[in-house]
Amino acid sequence: MLKILLLVTVLVYGVTGQAPAVRYEVKKGVDVCVLAEFGLLLSVRYPKVDNTTGSSPLMFRGGSNMVVTGTCAEHGRNIALMDINDNHELGMKLTFTRNETLPHRIYFLSQFEVWYVYTQNRFPNARADLYGTQGSESVSNIEWFQAPEEYSYLCRSEQRRTLVKDVDIVITDVHIQPFEVKHNDFSDPMECAMDSTPVPPTTRPPATLKPVPPPGHFNLTDKATGDACVLLQVGAQFSIDYETESKGTQRATFYLPSDATPTGTCGQNSTEISLAFAENCSIGATFDVKDGTFTVAQLKMMYVERPPLFPGANVTNETRSVTYNLMEGPLADLGKSFRCNSEQAFPFSSAANLTIYDLKIQPFQVVNDTFGEETVCEFDVTTTPGPTTTPEPTTTPQETTTPEPSTTPGPTTTAEPTTPGNTTTPNVTTTPLPENSTTTPYTPTPPPAExxxxxxxxxxxxxxxxxxxxxxxxxxxxxxxxxxxxxxxxxxxxxxxxxxxxxxxxxxxxxxxxxxxxxxxxxxxxxxxxxxxxxxxxxxxxxxxxxxxxxxxxxxxxxxxxxxxxxxxxxxxxxxxxxxxxxxxxxxxxxxxxxxxxxxxxxxxxxxxxxxxxxxxxxxVPTIPPATSKPAPTSQPQHGGNGGAIAAGILVPLVVIIIGIAGFMYYRRRRGLGAAPYKSL
The missing domain is CATH 2.40.160.110 (Porin)
Structure with a gap:
């Protein structure tokens, strides 16, 4: 009977990768002091008698055979414990920590351990010496599930983690409150960022190299008329994590071939096109009509993890299907085409990602088998003028160094127009400026590109x-x-x-x-x-x-x-x-x-x-360097003559003579009074 239950568990939960949420309570008397609810599915790798590695799915089912104990955080303590024992065959320990952080005290899961007993039903064909023994893995010094103590932590999204090396966990529908539980129930939740509704993510990094091969050209034909009803040009890169024969994880990266086979249906209000390649791999899209425009409603990816696209894969011949529901606005008017050469990334799941580039599509009202007028995505239109202005600061110092005798005014006049012109005041105080004051010509080292x-x-x-x-x-x-x-x-x-x-x-x-x-x-x-x-x-x-x-x-x-x-x-x-x-x-x-x-x-x-x-x-915020506060001489240059130089030639020696005489007389006077002579400066 247990074998049948385990088989059902594998079939039901092994495919979906999720387990139902179970409620756990630590009580003091009749009051709940530590409260948690989540689904947890384990995948435990173990050595088999034939020297291969097996993998066993384990799940906490709840029920009367499960015992929950723990320690409440009483009297200002900042540690709460929960210990779960499922029929003496499976268990876990959770340690929650509360930190003093103003204005809120924050709690989080700081240590997590799972343990399991090797039995023939749960671990078939395991090494004989394992049966009856206990295995475990734990992680510490973690900060999972953070929230203020007056809130509960809520995260419905799936979270996958590897504990050490042999245990993978899938946690879903997490709702916890280890401190300040009121009325035996959860307080208002602090929801995790992963629960935010996903939108189609795109990025246009600068100077990104195009993936290869070049985009393919595809079309669908209306069987009634023989004319093309869908025109498509697209390049695509697939990035998919998969399990290897050694139970490890690798990432397969491959591209949509230009000879992929298009299939699909054309309609007045909805069109579907799918591109199949490499035996049991395909990518498809659904387009809908709305208010005289067309949009892309859904992307769908199907694949089987086996060579050559997935080298060394643990072949199960299972067809994996993932979808991505888009929330894009209108792409183009009916009768027109949509073009976007920029790369756009679509994370179907934590394991499967798709990047599309050089896209051109017309799924409705194709005339004469040719694309209609283009509507270009704004990522291809928008340009960033910022980098074109960066050379300007490097030319300014060279101009200000031409009057060689006037070294002090040079940096002063350079700093004033540069700071407001580029609004990059940190450059005034970073290392390139000292180099500018001592090195000619000035050649700053550019920082890593942002x-x-x-x-x-x-x-x-x-x-x-x-x-x-x-x-x-x-x-x-x-x-x-x-x-x-x-x-x-x-x-x-x-x-x-x-x-x-x-x-x-x-x-x-x-x-x-x-x-x-x-x-x-x-x-x-x-x-x-x-x-x-x-x-x-x-x-x-x-x-x-x-x-x-x-x-x-x-x-x-x-x-x-x-x-x-x-x-x-x-x-x-x-x-x-x-x-x-x-x-x-x-x-x-x-x-x-x-x-x-x-x-x-x-x-x-x-x-x-x-x-x-x-x-x-x-x-x-800019600070004025001390050098800029020194006023430059302005009176003498206005006359254009050399009177200032003559006056300086007379006054400077005269001042030196007067100071020398005064110093000598003071020295003689000090010696006459028995004072110690001056020390050399």
Whole structure:
């Protein structure tokens, strides 16, 4: 009977990757003091008798056989514990910590452990010596599920994590409150950023190399007339994580071939087209008509994880199907085509991503088998004039150094027009300026290029703009006693995604190697109509310790998941953009730090795809260097003669003689009084 139940568990939950939520309570008497509700599915790898590795799905079912114990945070204590035992075969321990953080005290899950007993039913064909023993894995020094103590933490989104090496977990529908439980129920929730409704994320990083191969050209034909009813030009890059035969995880990256086979249907109000390739792989799109225009309603991807696209895959012949429901506005009028050469990224799931480029589509009212008049996406139209102005400061110092004797006025006159002209006041105080004052000609070293990213809203227009140079400093272990720090920049071509809501917005940057994901969460400080300011509220960083970045790591490919909440950084009025060229450091924990420079961000109130009025950070407020306060001589040059030089030639020696005589007389007087002689200066 248990085998049948386990099989049902695998079939039902192994496909969906989720388990039903179970409620857990720690009580003191009749009062609940620690409260949690979530679904948890484990995937445990174990050695089998044939020297292969098996994988067993385990799930907490709840019911009368489950016992929940723990410790309440009484008398001001900042630790709460929950211990769950499911029929003496499966269990977990959760440790919650509360930190003193003004104006709120923040809690989070600081330690998590799961344990399991090896049985023949749960771990078939395992090594004989394992049966009856207990296995476990735990993670500590984590900061999962952060919230203020007066709130509960709520996150309906699926969260996947690897504990150490043999246990993967899938957590869903998380609702917890380990402190300040009132009336035996959850308080008002603080919802995670991942629960924000996703919108089609796009990004246009500067100088991004086009993927290969070039775009393919496809069409659908109306069977009744023999004429083309859909015209499509598109290039696509697929990036999909999959399980290998050794139960590890790899990422497959491949492209849509130009000879993919198009299939689909043409209609007056809805059109579907699908491109099939490489045996059981396809990408499709559905287009709908609305008010004389057409939109893309849904993208769909289907694939089977097997070679050659997925080398070394654990072949199950299971067809995976994922969809992406878009909220784009109208693409073009009926009878016209839509073109967008810029790259657009679509994260179907945490494991499957699609990047489209060189797109041109006309799904309705095709005439004479040719594209109609183009409607071009604004990402192809908008240009950034900023970089064209950067050479200007390098030419100004060369002009001011021509009058060689006048070295002091040179830097003074240069600094005054440069600061307001470029509004980059940190350059006045950074290292290039001393080089300018001593080196001719002035050749500053350019800083690493900042990334330029944006998120698109439901109307098809940018709703979040972000330019920044982001540096990560991450400590890792090269031995049990020694650590190193990996320091690198977020690449400018990192894939951007995110969401825009009334009170919150988010930007997520993903890049390789290391499966890096950096999420910035923004929030308005007050609800309407008083939502006058926004802040950077939270940061979340996820990555794997890829040896190509973390040289010598003793935990290669270890998954790290860090969160930092309640930051209240970058405070700016809604509708304006925050600008700060100075360095802003954010310490997530003792092992991770993020540095922002040359930052310009606007997460709310974007109009016309452009930044609003700038609000400059206090670090960038200009301070006048001492040299600029020294007045330049202006009286003598007005006459154009050399009278000043003659007067100086007479007055300077005369003053020296007078000072010398006075000093000699004072010296003689001091000696006469028995004073000690002057020391040499």
């Amino acid at each position: 990334g330029k990213w944006h998120v698109t809203g439901g109307d098809g227009k940018p709703c979040l703009l972000a330019d920044s140079e982001i540096q990560l400093q991450l400590k890792y272990n090269v031995s049990k006693q020694e650590t190193k720090t990996a320091t690198f920049f977020v690449p400018t071509n990192a894939t951007a995604s995110g969401s825009c809501e009334e009170m919150s917005s988010s930007l997520q940057l993903e890049f390789q190697p290391g499966n890096f994901s950096l999420q910035l969460g923004f929030a308005k400080t007050q609800p309407p109509p008083n939502n006058s300011k926004f802040v950077l509220k939270s940061l979340r960083l996820r990555y794997q310790e890829d040896p190509s970045i973390f040289d010598g790591t003793i935990t290669p490919d270890k998954t790290v998941d860090l969160e930092k909440g309640f930051l209240n950084l970058f405070e700016t009025e809604v509708g304006k953009s925050y600008r700060c060229e100075s360095k802003v450091e954010v310490k997530i924990n003792k092992s991770a730090e993020i540095l922002f420079r040359f930052t310009k961000i606007q997460p709310f109130g974007v109009e016309g795809g452009k930044f609003g009025e700038e609000s400059v950070c206090s670090e960038d």
